[in-house]
Amino acid sequence: MRTSGQGGAGKKYALTSDEADSDFWGFAHEAEGIFTPRPDEREEGGARRVRLEGCLPQGGLLKSLDHVGGRRARAGNAWLTLLDGDGVTMGSYFVGEVTVVDVEPSPDAAGLVDLTVTLWCADALPGSERVWDLVRTGHLNRTGMWHDLAPADRHAWLSVALWSRGYRHRERPDAPAGQMFTLDGRHIVDEDSFYCAIGEAVNGPGGYFGWNLDALDDCLRGGWGATTPFTLRWNSSADARARLAERLPVSNRETTVFDLILEILEERGVSVILH
Incomplete structure (x- = not known):
């Protein structure tokens, strides 16, 4: 995971060139639109129009400001890093073809600007921003917070769980082999x-x-997080079995999602106890 240096108060994002870690493009207080696909998107939801608020452009991004409206306004590819309140990297998204389309003075502070850029980012899913805010503020701290999410928001939840894992579980070793984990199946309604x-x-x-x-x-x-072999006690498994009934082709046969999950777990040394 890339780190773009230390931020300060209100600096929630940082940009660093994909070409060289030394080419730091600056911090931003906000990146409005990064989680919102453009209505005219053409590449599977990746096209974005993003307003970088409270920005002090540096490096390759600064060079593009004098060429707004021209070909050289394209700064290139970068990593957009999400920062916690202490400026520590929580996670990063690759953003492609960053192009400055507008620049104006920022009301945040003298000397800062608000940049409007177009870019492409496949991984910043709609619905993720709320989850990142929970991570940033330390409020992602209770089980079951995903239970009432809509299907698309559950997928966004999983994406943040993936991209933030190195930050949230840094220096925490895997649980040793032989552990028992309890899986609550009551709220499993889909994969x-x-x-x-x-x-x-x-x-x-x-x-x-x-x-x-x-x-x-x-x-x-x-x-x-876990070392096999371990035991998984799956409570309310009958409900989950009924809901994970979609049939999938596997080699020369078909099986359900539920049964395929069991096969994967057991092949890797997990003893599953269904309740």
Whole structure:
């Protein structure tokens, strides 16, 4: 995870060139629009129009300001870093083709500007901003906070759980082999809610332990909070089985999502107790 230096009060974002860590583009108080796809998007929801508020441009971003409206207004590709209140990196998104389209003085402070840029970012999902704010303020601290989310917001929840994991669980080792984790199946209504539930079971509130079947398999290989072999006590499993009934092709057969999850868990050394 890239770190763009230390921020200060109110600095929630930082930009650093993808070409060189030494090419720091500056901090911003806000990045309004980064989680909002443009209505005229053409690339799977990645096109964004972002207003960087309270910015002191540096490096390659500063060079582009004199060329607004021209080809050289394109600063290039960068990493947009999200900062906590102490300026520590919480997570980063790759942003492509950052192009300055407008610049004006910022009301935040003398000498700062508000930049409007266009860029492309596939990973900053709508609904993520609220979750990042919970991480930033330390309020992602209770189990079940995802229970009432809409399906799209559950996927956004999982994305923040993934991108913020290194920050939230830094220097915390995996649980040793032989542990028992309890999975609450009452709120598992689809595949995403299963990943929300198992992430919470293994890593606590807002925890991550995969957000698709391949990622689940990767997490079971170690380095993501748990060491196999371990035991998973799956409560209310009958309800989850009924809701994870979508059939998937696997090799020369079909099976349900629920049964495929069980296969992956058991193949990686997890003893599943269904209740």
